[in-house]
Amino acid sequence: MIEVFDDEHFMRQALFEARQAYDRDEIPVGAVIVTKNTIIARGHNLTELLNDVTAHAEMQAITAAANYLGGKYLTGCTLYVTLEPCQMCAGALYWSQISRIVYAAEDSKRGYRAMGAQLHPRTTVSSGPLAFEASQLLLDFFRKKRN
Amino acid sequence: MIEVFDDEHFMRQALFEARQAYDRDEIPVGAVIVTKNTIIARGHNLTELLNDVTAHAEMQAITAAANYLGGKYLTGCTLYVTLEPCQMCAGALYWSQISRIVYAAEDSKRGYRAMGAQLHPRTTVSSGPLAFEASQLLLDFFRKKRN
16 A cells, blocks of 8 residues: 655654754754655755855755755655745756745745745745744744844 | 955956866856955866756855855855856855855856846945856857757
């Protein structure tokens, strides 16, 4: 029997990655990339640990997925990420020609939509699953930082 | 005596990097990052070799410069790149808060300006030095690929 998982299942895995970031004192964003109902790549934000603005969860997952597939194009794949991608990550996703993006929380300030960046015309986007949990984790993080 | 180099000098170094990419059968784009009149990072496009859409010249140079400086912000630095950055690279440069960007050739289709991506408000931009040489190298590459 093949079990087919839904968006919430995979977003929960992305949220697990975001919590790994939180535990390392990084802005808690996590991502997984899925193809044929299987997670082929995982990543969480490591910009502080690596001293590298490019070390967003999505960027690491894109590189890992391409490595797994042995090719740089992610057609047939879905990215689940706990926060709307920024323009850097949207740009990387554009080049990857990924088929689908699902994000949890919106980023009304630095998200790719507010910044004006573009996804590939063949990429479809959904948002919403576990948005509350993903936002709460980010709020907890910034609250902890302020105190 | 301290010798002060001009933009053309550093762009020539970026063009040297672009030729390294050309010799490896990669789209020939090269970049260097400079601070205090010294090159602290170099990179050339390696997307085919690494099977990774994120392996643009600028991305590698940003990571290398941050590594050299021991911090992720590139204030006080200038990026010289032979082709106008794409939205992914513009996004990474945004996060890095780099002080200045100099590019040679324009990219009227996939450049950050055509795609609508934004640089950091404190980043200044110049274009033009060695634009002809940088464009010719790209044209040569695509001509060679077609034949």
